[in-house]
Amino acid sequence: QKVTVEVLDHLERLALVDFRDAEGVQRLQEAIQFADQLQEVNTDGVEPMDSVLEDRCLYLREDDVTEGNCTKELLKNAKEKVEEYFVAPPGNIPLPKLEERETFLQGS
Amino acid sequence: RPQRGLSLQVSAALKEGRVTATELCQRCLSLIRSTKFLNAYITVAEETALKQAEESEKRYRAGQQLGVLDGIPIAVKDNFNTAGIETTCASNMLKGYISPYNATVVQKLLDQGAVLLGKTNLDEFAMGSGSTDGVFGPVRNPWSYSRQYKKKSVPKSHSEDKESNWVITGGSSGGSAAAVSSFTCFAALGSDTGGSTRNPAAHCGVVGLKPTYGLISRHGLIPLVNSMDVPGILTRCVDDAAVVLGSLAGHDPKDSTTIQDDFKPFELPNLTDVRKLSIGIPKEYHAPGLSSEILAVWSKAADLFENAGAKVTEVSLPHTRYSIVCYHVLCTAEVASNMARFDGLEYGHRSDMNKSTESMYAATRREGFNDVVRGRILSGNYFLLKQNYENYFIKAQKVRRLIANDFVKVFGSGVDILLTPTTLSDAVPYMEFIKEDNRTRSTQDDILTQAANMAGLPAINVPAALSERGLPVGLQFIGRSFQEKQLLTVAKWFEKQVKFPMIQLEEVKRHDNDVFQHQKSASFS
Numbered sequence: 001q002k003v004t005v006e007v008l009d010h011l012e013r014l015a016l017v018d019f020r021d022a023e024g025v026q027r028l029q030e031a032i033q034f035a036d037q038l039q040e041v042n043t044d045g046v047e048p049m050d051s052v053l054e055d056r057c058l059y060l061r062e063d064d065v066t067e068g069n070c071t072k073e074l075l076k077n078a079k080e081k082v083e084e085y086f087v088a089p090p091g092n093i094p095l096p097k098l099e100e101r102e103t104f105l106q107g108s
Numbered sequence: 109r110p111q112r113g114l115s116l117q118v119s120a121a122l123k124e125g126r127v128t129a130t131e132l133c134q135r136c137l138s139l140i141r142s143t144k145f146l147n148a149y150i151t152v153a154e155e156t157a158l159k160q161a162e163e164s165e166k167r168y169r170a171g172q173q174l175g176v177l178d179g180i181p182i183a184v185k186d187n188f189n190t191a192g193i194e195t196t197c198a199s200n201m202l203k204g205y206i207s208p209y210n211a212t213v214v215q216k217l218l219d220q221g222a223v224l225l226g227k228t229n230l231d232e233f234a235m236g237s238g239s240t241d242g243v244f245g246p247v248r249n250p251w252s253y254s255r256q257y258k259k260k261s262v263p264k265s266h267s268e269d270k271e272s273n274w275v276i277t278g279g280s281s282g283g284s285a286a287a288v289s290s291f292t293c294f295a296a297l298g299s300d301t302g303g304s305t306r307n308p309a310a311h312c313g314v315v316g317l318k319p320t321y322g323l324i325s326r327h328g329l330i331p332l333v334n335s336m337d338v339p340g341i342l343t344r345c346v347d348d349a350a351v352v353l354g355s356l357a358g359h360d361p362k363d364s365t366t367i368q369d370d371f372k373p374f375e376l377p378n379l380t381d382v383r384k385l386s387i388g389i390p391k392e393y394h395a396p397g398l399s400s401e402i403l404a405v406w407s408k409a410a411d412l413f414e415n416a417g418a419k420v421t422e423v424s425l426p427h428t429r430y431s432i433v434c435y436h437v438l439c440t441a442e443v444a445s446n447m448a449r450f451d452g453l454e455y456g457h458r459s460d461m462n463k464s465t466e467s468m469y470a471a472t473r474r475e476g477f478n479d480v481v482r483g484r485i486l487s488g489n490y491f492l493l494k495q496n497y498e499n500y501f502i503k504a505q506k507v508r509r510l511i512a513n514d515f516v517k518v519f520g521s522g523v524d525i526l527l528t529p530t531t532l533s534d535a536v537p538y539m540e541f542i543k544e545d546n547r548t549r550s551t552q553d554d555i556l557t558q559a560a561n562m563a564g565l566p567a568i569n570v571p572a573a574l575s576e577r578g579l580p581v582g583l584q585f586i587g588r589s590f591q592e593k594q595l596l597t598v599a600k601w602f603e604k605q606v607k608f609p610m611i612q613l614e615e616v617k618r619h620d621n622d623v624f625q626h627q628k629s630a631s632f633s
Contacts, residue, residue: 003490015444015489016451016470017482024483027547031440031487034551037433038503041510048505049512051335051365052564052589053322059364073208077455086453093464 113347129179133161148286152226178221186227198242201476211328228283237553239282247282255612256578275535278311285312298340303557305340310530313580321564325360383417388523392428437504444488534575
């Protein structure tokens with residue numbers, strides 16, 4: 001069962017990462033095939049396990065401010081900034097559709 | 109062989125003034141320079157290391173040393189944040205990223221006076237089992253240059269470059285393992301999600317400890333799989349691992365997944381009587397592809413325990429063969445989530461693409477991540493799609509519980525420690541390793557180490573013997589949750605029995621090893 005181009009496109013948009021070439025798509029196919037082996041295991045009545053520490057209470061500390069005031073430090077690593085802001089390109093613009101953007105999937 | 113830990117002996121030497129912290133640091137730095145071809149280090153923090161060594165020396169002179177680790181040179185895998193020092197995760201995405209803070213484990217070591225020599229090489233974002241897939245190139249196993257390996261390797265022809273014969277370190281903490289194995293530091297931090305500390309430890313002939321999940325803080329360790337990652341400890345002997353563990357373990361308010369129980373550092377007893385010990389040999393670990401050599405070493409070890417009076421029984425962990433499939437789904441799913449933070453806005457690489465945030469993020473990630481990382485992100489996103497969530501992600505979480513329960517049953521039946529091989533074979537030559545892709549390799553190589561991460565259990569690789577090719581073969585001990593003292597005690601007993609040979613590195617000049625003569629001449633009975 002091959003993954004459709006629609007799903008591949010959808011994944012590229014969700015992940016904001018590209019398949020790049022046929023090898024990339026093939027890699028996903030193999031990953032799915034590999035994961036399908038899980039269906040062989042009988043998990044009736046078994047609860048999913050989120051964490052090996054599920055029997056313990058998560059630590060919650062007091063709601064006191066113990067650190068902060070490190071704006072300068074944090075901004076040091078940003079490439080584009082203005083005063084105390086990180087600068088991003090305009091938002092709310094969706095990625096171009098499959099036919100219009102540069103992606104290996106166009107050929108498929 | 110030293111009775112007590114190497115770092116304990118060096119510590120004694122520092123205290124008695126037989127060597128100074130600065131001398132120690134300088135020799136390690138010089139050794140790093142002369143073993144540059146191993147490519148174990150990404151960043152060498154020479155200036156800061158010497159400064160730390162100087163401070164340590166002052167403390168020793170004033171009789172105010174901080175503890176056993178004061179003045180001891182260490183290295184840290186490059187996926188731990190280190191303040192003021194570049195942290196790259198061997199990826200273009202973080203090239204040039206200078207951490208604004210220290211990971212808790214790094215801070216703890218520095219607070220003990222340890223001297224941070226540098227950051228070690230790894231597979232990009234710790235994804236891989238060879239330490240071959242980082243942007244700074246592969247790490248070479250120091251044993252490739254050992255007398256033991258060289259005398260066993262037959263050159264195929266005159267024209268064959270002896271250089272092309274070198275073997276991998278395993279991964280993903282290969283740089284740390286190579287650094288410890290080649291004497292450039294006394295201990296190194298790695299990380300372990302599927303075996304990334306134990307695998308290279310086995311191939312490089314060093315001790316590799318994966319602590320219980322929740323024992324050591326992950327704050328500052330750039331995450332791969334939040335529910336399985338742990339910081340790993342690599343040393344040349346089990347005692348040293350216990351010393352480092354002692355300084356790292358314990359609750360961290362900055363990591364809510366660390367348990368709140370009090371942790372008391374311990375010194376390992378010299379176990380002499382193993383008759384009360386029950387060792388389990390899980391039959392499923394006789395996996396397809398296990399070399400006959402390693403099978404023999406494993407058998408011999410089981411016999412060793414039995415002949416010494418321990419109870420050795422075959423046990424079963426029936427879901428073992430699904431562990432790697434389960435890991436594959438859970439790992440890629442968590443990776444898909446964890447890698448979402450890399451968008452170029454706040455830190456790391458940022459593409460010049462400026463049309464929109466979406467296209468900037470996409471371009472940044474296209475430019476910053478290698479094939480392996482991108483592949484896992486895409487797979488993870490597939491398994492997390494609404495139509496797949498139940499059948500893949502939830503299913504894998506259910507299988508995880510079955511795997512964890514397998515261990516609970518076995519330990520519940522009276523078994524104290526499990527004994528298994530760590531890897532399927534000794535280290536393969538790089539040229540052979542790269543013939544298969546990363547995912548295939550990881551799948552094959554993690555098979556024996558992965559289940560311990562699923563169940564969150566502590567596990568340790570102890571070097572056991574040399575293979576026919578003169579390369580290290582290690583064995584793995586898996587213990588009960590939070591029973592590191594018992595695990596390490598048994599590991600130490602085993603280490604004493606096998607007397608694993610010291611690497612004979614020809615490239616390393618004799619006098620650079622003088623600093624280690626101290627451990628031989630130290631008078632501890």
